[in-house]
Amino acid sequence: MTSTNGHNAGSQAPVENVIIIGSGPAGFTAGLYAARANLSPLLITGNDYGGQVSITYDIENYPGFPESLSGPELVEKFKAQAEKFGTRVEFDYVKEIVVDQHPFLVRTESGAEYRTRTIIVSTGARPRYLEVPGEKEFTGKGVSYCATCDGFFFRGKDVLVVGGGDSAAEEALFLTRYASRVRILHRRDKLRASKILQDRVFTNEKIEVLWNTVVTEIVGKNGAVTGVKTQDTVTGEEGFLTTDGVFIFVGHLPNNELFPGKLELDEDGHLITDRKYRTNVPGIFAAGEIQDKVFKQVATSVGQGCGAAMSATRFLEELEAGHAIDWSADPREFALPRVGALA
Ligand code: NAP
Numbered sequence: 001m002t003s004t005n006g007h008n009a010g011s012q013a014p015v016e017n018v019i020i021i022g023s024g025p026a027g028f029t030a031g032l033y034a035a036r037a038n039l040s041p042l043l044i045t046g047n048d049y050g051g052q053v054s055i056t057y058d059i060e061n062y063p064g065f066p067e068s069l070s071g072p073e074l075v076e077k078f079k080a081q082a083e084k085f086g087t088r089v090e091f092d093y094v095k096e097i098v099v100d101q102h103p104f105l106v107r108t109e110s111g112a113e114y115r116t117r118t119i120i121v122s123t124g125a126r127p128r129y130l131e132v133p134g135e136k137e138f139t140g141k142g143v144s145y146c147a148t149c150d151g152f153f154f155r156g157k158d159v160l161v162v163g164g165g166d167s168a169a170e171e172a173l174f175l176t177r178y179a180s181r182v183r184i185l186h187r188r189d190k191l192r193a194s195k196i197l198q199d200r201v202f203t204n205e206k207i208e209v210l211w212n213t214v215v216t217e218i219v220g221k222n223g224a225v226t227g228v229k230t231q232d233t234v235t236g237e238e239g240f241l242t243t244d245g246v247f248i249f250v251g252h253l254p255n256n257e258l259f260p261g262k263l264e265l266d267e268d269g270h271l272i273t274d275r276k277y278r279t280n281v282p283g284i285f286a287a288g289e290i291q292d293k294v295f296k297q298v299a300t301s302v303g304q305g306c307g308a309a310m311s312a313t314r315f316l317e318e319l320e321a322g323h324a325i326d327w328s329a330d331p332r333e334f335a336l337p338r339v340g341a342l343a
Contacts, residue, residue, distance in 0.1 A: 014115070015103045015115045015116065015117060016040075016041075016042050016103075016114055016115065016116040016117065017034070017039040017040060017041065017116070017117055017118065017316055018030075018034045018039050018041040018042070018116065018117070018118050018119075018120060018309070018312050018316075019041070019042050019043075019044065019104075019106050019114055019116040019118075019119050019120070020034070020041055020042070020043040020044070020087075020119075020120045020122060021044055021046065021094050021097075021106070021119065021120070021121050021122060021123055021258075022043075022044075022045070022046050022051065022121070022122035022123045022124055022255075022288070022290075023043060023045035023046060023049050023050055023051060023075075023079075023089070023122075024050065024051025024052065024053060024122060024124045024288055024289075024301060025051070025053055025074075025078060025288065025298045025301040025302045025305065026122035026124070026287035026288025026289075026301040026302065026304050026305035026308070027043055027045075027051070027120070027122035027287075027288070027305060028043070028075075028078035028079055028081075028082045028087075028305070029078070029082075029287075029301075029302045029303075029305030029306050029309070030043075030120045030122060030287060030305040030306070030308050030309040030312075031043045031082035031087035031089075031305075031309075032078075032081055032082040032085060032087065032306075032309075033305070033306050033309035033310060033313070034087070034120075034309040034312060034313065035082060035085035035086040035087045036085045037309070037313040038086075039312075039313065039316065040086050040087075040088065041086075041087050041088070041120075041309075042087075042088045042090060042114065042116075043082065043087050043088065043089050043090070044090050044092050044093070044094050044106070044108060045089060045090065045091050045092065045093075046093055046094070046123065046124075046255075047093050048124075048126070049075070049091065050071065050072065050075035051075075051124040051288075052124060052125065052126075052252075052289075053071040053074060053075060053298055054071050054072050054075050055071060055146045055148050055149055056070070056071035056148060057070060057071065057147070057148040057174050058070060058174070059071060059074055059298060061297070061298075061299070062074065062298045062299055063299060071148070074298070090108075090112075092108040092109060092110045092112060093108060093109040093110075094106055094107070094108055094109075094258060095107055095108060095109050095258075096258065097119065097258055097259075097262065099119075099262050099263065099281050099284060100262075102117070102283065102325075102327065103115040103116055103117055104116050104117075104118075104119055104283065104284070106119065117283060117315075117316060117319060118283045118284065118285065118312040118315055118316060119283070119284045119285070120284075120285045120286070120287060120305075120308045120309060120312055121258075121259075121263075121271060121279070121284065121285070121286040121287070121290055121291075122286070122287050122288045122290065122301075122305060122308075123254075123255040123256070123258070123288075123290045124254075124255055124288055124289045124290060125252035125253060125254050125255060125289040125290065125296075126252060126253055126255055127145040127146075127248070127249070127250075127251075127252060127253075128250050128251040128252055128253050129248070129250075130162060130215060130248050130250055132215055132216055132217055132218060133216075133217045133218070134217050134218030134219055134220065135218055135248070137218075137220075138218050138220050138224075138225050138246075141220065141223050141224055141225065142218075142220060142224050142225025142244060142245045142246060143218060143225060143245070143246050143248065144245065144246070144247050144248070145247070145248055145249070146171075147161075147171035147172075147174045147175050147247055148171075148174065150245075150247075151174060151175050151177065151178045151179070152178060153245075154175065154178050154179045154244060154245050155178045155179075156178075156179070156180050157178075157179055157180060157244040157245060158179065158180060158181045158183075158242070158243045158244050158245075159175055159179045159181070159182055159183075159243060159244060159245040159246070159247060160182075160183050160184075160185055160215075160228060160241065160243045160245070160246045160247065161175065161182060161183070161184045161185070161247045161249065162184075162185050162215055162246065162247070162248045162249065162250060163184075163186065163248065163249035163250045163251070164184070164186035164187070164188060164190070164191045164192045164193065165191075165192045165193055165249065165250075165251065166192075166193045166194055166197055167249035168184060168186070168191075168193065168249040168250075169184075169191060169193035169194075169197035169198065169200070169201050170193075170197055171247055171249055172184050172201060172207055172247075173197070173200055173201065173204060173207070175247065176204055176206040176207060179206070179245075180206070181206060181208070182206055182207045182208075183207075183208045183209075183210055183241070183243075184201065184207060184208070184209045184210065185210050185213045185214070185215060185228075185230065185241075186209060186210070186211060186212075186213065187212065187213065187214050187233050188211070188212065188233070189211045189212055191209070210230075210241075212232055212233045212234045213230050213231070213232060213233065213239075214230065214231050214233055215228045215229070215230055215246070216228075216229045216230060216231050216238070217229040218246055224244075225243065225244060225245060225246055226242065226243075226244075227240055227241055227242040227243055228240070228241050228243065228246060252289065252296070253269065254268070254269045254270050254271075254289060254290050254291075254293075255290060256269045256270070256271065256290065259271060262281070263279045263280060263281060263284065263286075264279065264280040266293075268293060270290060270291050270292070270293050271286040271290050271291040272291070272332075273285070273286050273287075273291045273332070274332035274333050274334055275333075275335070276307065276311045276332075276333075277291070277304060277307050277308035277311050278311060278331050278332045279332070280330045280331075280332060282315070282325050282326070282327055282329070282331045283312075283315055283325070285308040285309075285311050285312050285315075286308065287301065287304035287305040287307065287308035288301040288304055288305060289301065291304070292304060
């Protein structure tokens with residue numbers, strides 16, 4: 001790491017205090033807190049403005065909104081509040097970060113290059129693919145990863161939902177608004193979804209759960225899905241289900257393409273942060289689903305964005321005070337196991 005004290009060779013761009021990468025709940029909350037610390041943060045949205053929450057129809061478990069509200073409504077509120085205090089929002093996509101020099105460099109798809117003292121990564125996650133034949137071919141032609149976006153096109157039709165988690169349950173319930181029949185295909189004999197969603201699934205007359213069932217191929221005709229080949233995970237028996245649409249909710253993958261070789265990732269591709277949301281590079285913090293593989297809630301991402309911005313603020317105060325930063329040292333501190341915990 002070389003410190004250029006704000007004068008990076010090869011770039012005359014002014015040095016930002018904080019660049020936030022990503023516009024989900026973690027990103028906008030980091031913007032709000034950094035702005036209120038007078039840091040005039042720059043938030044670069046990424047291509048999926050608002051992140052996963054923006055494709056959520058109804059949010060019932062974000063505190064403060066007992067009547068619930070839609071994902072896009074919540075994103076607009078997050079943005080308005082962050083901008084009110086001075087967050088600058090750029091609709092652009094970060095394609096490269098340079099972290100072995102300080103200030104760091106952030107380069108975007110539109111050709112902009114920024115220098116910045118700190119970075120808060122909140123790039124989130126995206127839906128995991130099923131990776132079966134026919135999936136790619138029929139995406140947008142009956143295969144979907146977003147009931148909120150595409151449910152409307154299945155009015156009066158038959159649809160399948162693949163997965164057994166909260167997303168599968170929630171989206172299956174949403175699809176009953178339009179579809180005449182919704183069958184959930186789950187690979188085990190128990191749903192992973194929360195109890196409240198399970199109860200709603202089991203009492204909804206339009207929903208049927210097919211247990212121990214995986215999709216092995218999605219088939220179609222004339223550019224539209226007509227059915228899926230299935231396999232029973234217990235007996236191995238193969239089958240076929242006729243349907244008009246396949247909605248896939250089998251988990252998420254962290255959006256980590258910018259980081260290999262630069263920031264430390266775990267075996268699943270999440271950034272490894274400590275309790276102060278520090279990554280292994282001093283001055284780079286991370287919040288939300290890019291570093292959280294446990295909770296993944298709007299409420300937890302918001303808290304993490306807040307924490308990351310407070311840590312970035314402290315880091316900038318140290319820089320400002322002229323404290324020496326050891327750029328070669330990993331700043332993270334991990335709790336030691338408690339006595340007896342190893343027994
Ligand atoms: P998830 O909890 O990881 O569940 C993924 C589901 O897909 C699991 O049931 C899993 O089966 C199944 N699955 C994975 N790979 C599969 C494959 N190749 N073939 C067939 N099935 C496969 O993911 P999620 O439902 O997207 O939820 C992600 C996180 O967001 C969770 O923490 C969840 O609580 C949260 N979330 C919360 C809400 C809410 O609070 N309202 C709404 C949506 C999401 P197994 O069960 O056998 O592993």
